[in-house]
Amino acid sequence: MDLRKDMRDKRQRLWLSLARRGNEDAFRRLYGELFRPVAAYVHGRVNNPQDAEDVTAQVFRNFLRHLDRYDSDKGSVMTWTLTMARNAVIDQLRRARPQAVDVDDLAEQLAGSHIGPLNRLVRDEELQAIGRHLARQPADIREMFALRFEQGLRVREVAEVMGLSPDAAKQRFARTIRKLQLQLRDEDKGIGQSKGESPCAATD
């Protein structure tokens, strides 16, 4: 149980409920908390900064238009908003690449581009190694990790955003973590490459 996240969810749920009834202050506060994660998510997946801004704006316009449709039984406000952000990113990528009609074709973009550029800046060897191994993971796993660590979502929330079953998401996440630990340990011992392994191959 993550008390901080629980508090955040309750707070955002209350603000949304007040915003629906016309409380402008609650709406402003909700926007203030949601802007950063949504913008970070969108900017990490839409390369053109102008397009990313347009998509971010569209997410919040949809958020306002559908304010009355939020159902607290189906997840947190954060999850609901990031799901809208994900859908908006998919729409944007489809517009940019009309030939890519399947979500799977867009998986690379949805996985986010943070790891690559960031990893080059990281001097910590351990972090570099983690980044390297993650970069070799399938796109959906990378998206899962991005939502988990970049957006700070719980695994079940990651599943909600990606439209997966919570159990499946939990299994895949745990399996990847285990594999990552083994590969890092082997790398520490300097035997990973000597055995001819292919570190962080497809996890599923």
Next chain:
Amino acid sequence: MRGDRLNRNLDRLYRQPVGDLQQRQALEEELLHRYRQTHPRHRRWLMLLNPWNKTARFAVVGLALMLLAVGACTTETSTQIQAGQQGHIALKMSGSSADKSLEFEAQEQITDFISSQPGVEELNVSVREFIDDAGTVTADISLMIWGENLDAEALSAAIQAEFPHLDAADISFEPLSTTITESLFDRFGRQVFNIETEGSSAEEIRTQILQQLAAEGFTGDAQVEVINGDGTQEIKIMLEETIED
């Protein structure tokens, strides 16, 4: 690598500052404009329910206090109070009229004595006579002694001490209770201050209040100001007492 360390490293790896997001302010203004259109002002009074809004917090607390005060002034409450003692003195009388007149004098002395006792505010007396088959006359003196906190035992003992010939008389007391209906505000005032005033001049009222405060055990400084208005009378009491640990 341990799981928690890996998690920390993943956090560090992914958490990065989002670049200069100047869009935020502009988008906020646009959204608020849209919000005001879709959520008209008449729905916004509910912002008072927002516990994060400082103004709303003060407004709600103020409103609650106001309602509480109005409620206290208008809500009626019933309280059982001890108003005095009801007493009976059964006094056997002899038959001759001379004796009777003497005994009636004795009855008057008794009632005068009771009236003079501390705490007795008012006394109602009724006397009934009963004659038994042997011709013995018994006077039943019924007393309604008004006054708060009257001690029945002390009263009975004082009567018997003052009138030794009543040793044989049957004296009994039972509390006189009454139910009063008053507002919560009045009840609070009565219980806290327990002050009553009567008198016309401001100086009389001021003296009475100071005396009653002293009788209640108040030892601090008291300032009483009586303002007579047009058909109204305003009494301001300022009490100051130093409480030592």
